[in-house]
Amino acid sequence: MKTLALASQLAAITLVALIGTASAQTPDLLVCTGPFARDADEATLVGAFGAGNVQRARIEIGEGEKVAGAILFPKDRKRRLELIWRDGKKRRGPATIYVRDGSAWAVAGPAGERLAIGSALAAVEAANGKPFSILGFDWDYSGTAADWQGGKLAKAFGGCRLTIRFGYPKGADAKALDRLSGDKEFSSADPDMRLVKPTAYEILLSWSD
Template sequence: MKRFFILLAFLFPLTLSAQTKLAQPVIDDFSARVAHHYQLKNDSITGYIAEQLTRSGAGGLDIDETVFNLKKDPATLDAALKYLYQYSDCNRQRFISNLRSLALQTNSVFPIATYTANKYKGEVKALLEDKTDFLATYTGPVTGKTPPATVAAAAPSAGTTAANTATAATADNQETTATTSETASNTTNTPAAATVTDTRNWEVKPLFQLRTPEQLVELYGANNITQRDATNLAGNKDGEAYVIYPDTDDELEVQFDGENGNVLTFSHFPSKWKSPYGIKAGDPLEKLIKVNGRPFKINGFEWTNGGIVSNWQGGALEGKGVVIMLKANNTGDPKLYDQVTGDKTVRSDLPALKKLDVIIQSVAFKSN
């Protein structure tokens, strides 16, 4: 009996480790299969994952490159697994079924299922609530993408055997039926608003590549664009801007700066645009702190550059060309509001800011 307990004491840490960390071959396998399926048109699983990565900000500025290279970013890979688990209604058996529909190697499925279920077991309620909100505006998968030039063509991992490759090919032939069935299973209670009715392209990535107003007109039509004098977030005149879908919730301002890149500014909400890092006007301060990964500094309200983020404090948005102006919705308590107004900077985690219901008023993205 004593030997049994000694053996158990030795094995328990190993078992725990296996449940809290994925081996590199398993990571490579999952990354390769997601990359492969992302190239298939209307793939429900990878389409769902990509959209959630975009909305949460976990996908970064270039969602395509991110999805094609999950193995290079552990945090984003974890987020992808979380959203696949959410897609599966946080049901372990359904999650395993979806992993198999991606044609992962058999010895990859169980470790991923165990790792993910353990990692997010405390977030099930929040994930299911988020899925309901997500499906209310989700218009379906946008897949069928080509790997970016900076990413090597997706292929099975080096350890994949000929038999596994054959299995993957068989699964690909069956996946239209499998994903359609799974989508129906997971969206039984999807509201009517989730029906695909809007065929416009809400991706902002192509806008960073444009260099002239004529190219903008070619993409969106002359009737959907107007020219205005531009004003930066500090309130200073800043040349001219071209506005897509003016005077609507989806209004987006574009400023051209030649080969120096473009500036895209969002000041309206709710908006359908898939903005970089998933950051939009109307988002709460808490979300911005989460995306940045740490608190940052804000210029005091009601003063020069009031409400503008002055320093990202070395967070994820440092040096990424993101300029944000915040506003406080609840300003009725002078003593509370005075804590964050005037010629000073305040930390974003100051308790007063939460009570003031601070949200993003405007956000500008400058391409490199």
């Protein structure tokens, strides 16, 4: 009986360990609450993720400009997040949270769709429920979703604004790319845009000022 009981205990411990491992391997969902709420600060992040996983940093925001922010899990590419503060001196009030290439963080669409780095343009359009506007490629705001056109992704994040930036794969149709390049706005339903088959390379959640 003791042997059977011990075996049962070991099996239970093994099951718990397996569940814990599976849970740890599940990418995190990013939401505009808790440690990322409008009134969150550096202490909030440390309390949620641990002091060793929160690093002060100057965050690149484009065109060579860097501002005060924080990096979560700086040594773990899959769990890495970057954010900038509205109040950089007091390190409080998240302004924008960045999910960048290599990170496994994702946002949940209105029907629970998982939108992450690598998500196809078609999948994002489906989550939005309609075509949206996207800026042309090969400039500073290359492939940025400019306007959700009143779709579901426009109001799905509890006060935060969602922005997704798309890139195109190697070997994409050159003629289509030539037409889609530069500071111009296109529909995600544009035939050339669909031909190029863009995927998300950066996801941002931003609080308004």
